[in-house]
Amino acid sequence: MTGAPLELRLLGAPARLAEPRWLWLLLVVAALAALAAFSLRRRRALLARTAGGLAARVAPGAGAARPALRAGLAVAALALLAVALSRPQRGQRVEGAKRYGVDVVFALDASRSMRARDVAPDRFGLARLEVEALLDRLAGNRFGIVTFARSAFVQCPLTTDTAAARLFLRAASPEAMPDQGTSLEAALSAAGEVLAAGERGPRGRVVVLLSDGEDHEPGAAAAARALADAGARVFAVGIGGTSGEPIPLRGKGGALDGYQRDGRGELVLSRLGEAALREVAESGGGAYLRASDAGVGLPAVAAAVERLEKAELESRVAVSWEEQGGWFAGAAFLCLLGALLVPDVRPRREEGP
Incomplete structure (x- = not known):
């Protein structure tokens, strides 16, 4: 050592x-x-x-x-x-170091329906893997993470530390959400608050919404338009299939306790709500993409982020020594x-x- x-x-x-x-x-x-x-x-x-x-x-x-x-x-x-x-070493030399990038907020659906297994390992697991891949590919930008079900929570504020963002991401799970349901409006509003908390400047802003699109609350399109008016682009990524998949219920130890049923005792099937996600993406000035087991879709988000205008994220003083x-x-x-x-x-x- x-x-x-x-x-x-x-x-x-x-x-x-x-x-x-x-x-x-x-x-x-x-x-x-x-x-x-x-x-x-x-x-x-x-x-x-x-x-x-x-x-x-x-x-x-x-x-x-x-x-x-x-x-x-x-x-x-x-x-x-x-x-x-x-x-x-001698001759201490002081140099300025600057970093440039954009602000990216991931809004990750953590409702119970994201445990459906019509994609591998399940919807929530695939969404988390996609976000981790984007963190690696877009390293150098600022990232924030919002998790949501019926309510939204800031899992990680804007940071350039991808290791910290990944740590917060891995701590998220549908079982940790206090109230179930899905509100895309709450997710987009929370993402807007994370962007507003960052320093203002001529930098690109992006919100990436990852969800199965089963929205139980109104107002998602209006929230996406508000983000677009504030200078942010909203990309919606659909996770899941359209044929319908039962929603597993798991106990504290992670063991399967059965599947969700409605008030009449019938099995509840969860389907990808592409119409709601398309409306959000169009209102937010972005695009709708669909993820699959192969992870297609998010590379297009990465390409769009890399084309955005970058601004100074960090300015620091670096000290170097002459050998x-x-x-x-x-x-x-x-x-x-x-x-x-x-x-x-x-x-x-x-x-x-």
Whole structure:
């Protein structure tokens, strides 16, 4: 693991070591330096014991300066390499960073009918998968999430953090909705409130409504027109089939407890209400799309979002540092080269006749 950078000042200028954990190698270098010094001293002592006063004649080139210089250069090279590995940096440079994008609010139907299994894994599961795919494809924009049944709730306000948006999305479920039913008008109104809470500016705004279209309340078309008047485009994505599918009822543990029935005890079949969704899309200046098991439809939404005018979403200051490790590595190379070129003994001079 990389430790925290070590901040310091060098000649009054800010500097730091980005990976100071490598400085522990200096302890190894110090141990090698001590070992080299002990070896040189032992070598001189052995020569003195062996030759005594004749040491200068027996080994005239065996001085202490050259071996000490070679060892010193090698130890210095290792120390410089340890410093280079710690990534010394200086010259703090400040740069501006801006992000541009559009505001996208997903209105996700979480009514009980979205548990129908005429698409895989079920209507709600497919809608959630489609939204996650769009979060990945449109990363860099701002996203908000609204879940609704008879009432609508802001699951996630506008944010550029796709990981946070995905976390809020996975926490949503039809079982968590307090009152059942379906109100497209409540969903669109809540989406408009999320957009209004964001900073105003010349940026594109999109509401993506994902539902089976079984609207039990009036006013959806009027809410879509209000969004269009405020500068937002409304796309409606139909989830489910038109042939009719029973609505499963599940207990607290997720086990199937049967299927929903009406007051006469007859099985309730849920069908995709395309007419209501088309009306919402036309009133909102967008388009109606239908999702299937293959996930078709939402790529068209992504393409439409990418064509919208983008505005500045975020402005921040980025701090960068200039790497200086190359200088230390170069100095280490020169020290190693010098250690190789310095002879271990003094060259003998050839005596004349």
